Amino acid sequence: MRIERINTWLTCGDPHELEGLFAHADTLRHEHVGDEVFLRGLIEIGNYCRRECAYCGLHAGNRRIARYRLSADEIMEAARKAVACGFGTVVLQGGEDAAFSKGFVADIVQRIKGELGIAVTLSLGERTAEELAAWKRAGADRYLLRFETSDNVLMEAVHPPHPEAPGRFETLQALRDLDYEVGSGIMVGLPGQTFATLSRDIALFDELELDMIGIGPYLPHPDTPLGQTQAISALDCGSHDTEAAAPALSDQVPATPDMVYRAVALARILRPDANIPATTALGVADEGHGRLRALAAGANVVMPNCTPVRYRSLYEIYPGKDSTSEAEETLAVLCDQIHALGRTVGVGAGKSPSFLKRADRNRV
Ligand code: SAH
Numbered sequence: 001m002r003i004e005r006i007n008t009w010l011t012c013g014d015p016h017e018l019e020g021l022f023a024h025a026d027t028l029r030h031e032h033v034g035d036e037v038f039l040r041g042l043i044e045i046g047n048y049c050r051r052e053c054a055y056c057g058l059h060a061g062n063r064r065i066a067r068y069r070l071s072a073d074e075i076m077e078a079a080r081k082a083v084a085c086g087f088g089t090v091v092l093q094g095g096e097d098a099a100f101s102k103g104f105v106a107d108i109v110q111r112i113k114g115e116l117g118i119a120v121t122l123s124l125g126e127r128t129a130e131e132l133a134a135w136k137r138a139g140a141d142r143y144l145l146r147f148e149t150s151d152n153v154l155m156e157a158v159h160p161p162h163p164e165a166p167g168r169f170e171t172l173q174a175l176r177d178l179d180y181e182v183g184s185g186i187m188v189g190l191p192g193q194t195f196a197t198l199s200r201d202i203a204l205f206d207e208l209e210l211d212m213i214g215i216g217p218y219l220p221h222p223d224t225p226l227g228q229t230q231a232i233s234a235l236d237c238g239s240h241d242t243e244a245a246a247p248a249l250s251d252q253v254p255a256t257p258d259m260v261y262r263a264v265a266l267a268r269i270l271r272p273d274a275n276i277p278a279t280t281a282l283g284v285a286d287e288g289h290g291r292l293r294a295l296a297a298g299a300n301v302v303m304p305n306c307t308p309v310r311y312r313s314l315y316e317i318y319p320g321k322d323s324t325s326e327a328e329e330t331l332a333v334l335c336d337q338i339h340a341l342g343r344t345v346g347v348g349a350g351k352s353p354s355f356l357k358r359a360d361r362n363r364v
Helices: 003-012 015-033 072-084 103-118 128-140 154-157 168-177 195-207 225-229 257-270 280-284 290-295 327-340 353-363
Strands: 036-039 041-046 091-096 119-123 143-144 181-188 212-217
Touching: 003 168, 003 195, 003 257, 015 168, 015 257, 015 280, 036 327, 041 072, 072 091, 072 103, 091 143, 103 119, 103 128, 128 181, 143 212, 181 195, 195 212, 195 257, 212 280, 257 280, 257 290, 280 290, 290 327
Parallel strands: 041 091, 091 119, 119 143, 143 181, 181 212
Antiparallel strands: none
16 A cells, blocks of 8 residues: 555544454454454563653653562563463563563573473563574574664654663564564654655555554653653544544544554454454543454454553553453453354464465565
């Protein structure tokens, strides 16, 4: 799809046409990745971070949160719980923290693979090719690293470079070279993100040949530089006024659930073989409906939180995350919702067809 067409969909004011977009994405989802919804157990392994991301509640300068790291045994305990819930994958996510060293992460990956045999996904920020290679050798299967926005100037402003961090696109390239299943994505409605930028972001999903695409609304956090200066809020924006004149290319993208559904649907159309989660942030922004509506607009993955409840409230990248429900409770609700959509809960690791096809191509 050409970038102009992406922009037309993002700015479309006709609800009827938009229903057509969501239905088309849903059909492609059914044809390419089937009716299974895969559940990934998210384990937030620590909130220490060396970075100063202006949007994220875990940024290094935030003195208002207590910092924590899970021990290897605590991570194992959470991973066992994820397996008991039937999840075929765990995602180990955390801040960019030197304590999650090459050796520590390699050991934990090896332990999870050895004892539980499930797929392991890492999401630990920008790391060196050497670290990524060691973790792949230890058995890591996948890596998630959002590029957040394709606008370099905006990215530098909200995500200042760090002398020891390789950069997002460099890390994504290293992951590809190492044969990881590669996930990336964006926040929708980041202050400064225009419709022109968002169209380019979405086109990049295809150029980067992503296997997994995570898209969520930007949610302002009061203890962040951006949250303090920006009044734009996903909740304040309300719904996009579909009767108004179409927005211009240079207009700020609203951080609304509606805009995220459009981006999810377009991501499915551009990358029909990718795994696309209905993200937690969307669940927060469109309370009660977000995940379901995303699942009906192209998404096929949900990531229930398996972090020990005692640490949950400390991993506050944005406000409003559910920090009390045990994974089992979330699972029961999710399963009912998935069945109500006429879908089934995925069994096994749920590799993306996009990755499987690339692996096949590389073999010949
Ligand atoms: N340190 C890792 C994991 C970060 S948390 C990394 O940087 O990759 C995962 C994602 O949460 C981020 O990539 C970002 O897209 C999202 N996020 C962070 N702050 C947010 C906010 N205020 N609102 C919405 N999403 C946010």
